[in-house]
Amino acid sequence: MQQRQEKIQQMVVTAQQMREIEGRVFAAGMPVAALMEKVGGLIASRVQALYPRSQMRRVGVLVGPGHNGGDGLVVARELHFQGYEIVIYRPIAKLKELTSQHAQYAESLGIPCVEQIEPLQACDLIIDGLFGFGLERAIAEPIFSAIHQLNQWSKPVISIDLPSGLHTDTGEVLGTAVRATHTFCLGLWKLAFLQDQALESVGKAELIDFGIPVADISAVLGETPNIQRVTPAVAIAHLPIPRPAVTHKYKQGHLLLICGSRKYAGGAILAGLGARSSGVGMLSIAVPESLKPLLVAQLPEALIIGCPETETGAIASLPEDTDLSSYSAIACGPGLTKDATPVVEKVLASDLPVVLDADGLNILAQLNTIPTLSKRQAPTVLTPHTGEFNRLFPDAPDATKDRVSAVRKASQQSGAVVLLKGARTAICHPSGSVWIVPESTPALARGGSGDVLTGLMGGLVATASKQQLPIEEMVQSAAWWHAQAGILAAEERTELGVDAYTLTQYLMAVVRQAFNG
Secondary structure, three states, X not given: OHHXXXXXXXXXXXXXXXXXXXXXXXXXXXXXXXXXXXHHHHHHHHHHHHOOOOOOOEEEEEEOOOHHHHHHHHHHHXXXXXXOEEEEEOOOOOOOHHHHHHHHHHHHOOOOEEOOOHHHHHOOEEEEEOOOOOOOOOOOOOHHHHHHHHHHOOOOEEEEOOOOOEOOOOOOEOOOOOOOOEEEEXXXXXXXXXXXXXXXXXXXXXXXXXXXXXXXXXXXXXXXXXEEEOOHHHHHHHOOOOOXXXXXXXXXXXXXXXXXXXXXHHHHXXXXXXHHHHOOOEEEEEEEHHHHHHHHHHOOOOXXXXXXEOOOOOEOOOOOOOOHHHOOEEEEOOOOOHHHHHHHHHHHOOOOOEEEOOHHHHHHHHHOXXXXXXXXXXXXXXXXXXXXXXXXXXOOOOOOOOHHHHHHHHHHHHOOXXXXXXXXXXXXXXXXXXXXXXXXXXXXXXXXXXXXXXXXXXXXXXXXXXXXXXXXXXXXXXXXXXXXXXXXXXXXXXXXXXXXXXXXXXXXXXXXXXXXX
């Protein structure tokens, strides 16, 4: 059972894939009516757990014409039987046959049904069953105005499957959308839940597993779905622990971190602190010569390499005796400035795995991303935010509208593992496989937070390179780890209290919690 739940939590589907999976279930003999009863019963149980009748006695249920409306009517009926006072809002007279039957039964039970939204303002809780997955047309009147009114009421709202008005795949708001407090996603996670633009509507998301056979899911998605959520179990399993009883530092990887400038000295420190937490066996940090004493004081265990400087205080070049082949991986970018272009060119010409961030990405964009990366034989990891992504990949789909399509196109064009930062960080391998980190916190919207991620990821990639582990797995783990540290810090310090240095102090607590749990 636990193995099934973990597998189900990882899977993500598009609207078309969900239709095909449901089609297989119904073709195998599952009656639509029976499934609707099962789903409605599960939702009603969760509603009672979250909002007991003693606290939320009056419940308004929004009912649409399709099976999402049918689910809503089953929920309304079951809550009515438990003593809740129910009012049904049904703006569309023509219903699907099964939904119509449930509406008829609700009427026979004496549950009031209205065609205007205003009577629901007296309710304590709203359940949204207007439209489920597959909506593609913009919301029209009178429902448009009804949703607008509902969103002004500041009442708790539970949406069934998706907030009405969201596109299932892109998360786009189709004219308007219900802003839910909770959303109960049915069966499998829909892609919209992992798109940044949907998050204001979704609220707290929860999966209602109603028992779709794994064989039917695999028949449509394959044994390895090409879009997956990075769950805690997956992220932890990829980490290189526990270590073998007999090992030494060089077996745990050697990272060369190239970062910092006179203007942005802090970026080097934060990246170094992130790398320290990764557990990498050896850490070398190349910085401008003038920063060497500062880095030695902050990271005494690291080998600090002083580099010749430009007039502006950037790294002009690596020392002549630098042997890149002695390292397992390179992470490059935080605090560099674009005056360090020759250094980034040398890094990209190496045959080592490279993690690029910040000015490393800006320099790559100036060098022309795709032709430059096409010359590389070793793995490359790019970690842009949306602005950097647009500079790197101007021909990719709009990342603000469909992050998954954008990151997949960029990865396939460049041959790099591309990590697109955001509220739902998306990671893509050149094969087209996409992994999405399903939770984060706005607390990470602080300068230096990305520098910490670069160091943390660089250390894990160096270990993976040395131990011949899949680098994309370490990228997933680093992104999840970083997000969880932000969440943990925000819980203790609020979203305003998580500066980048503080973030580094919570990285090990995440791993400790994960393994204790």
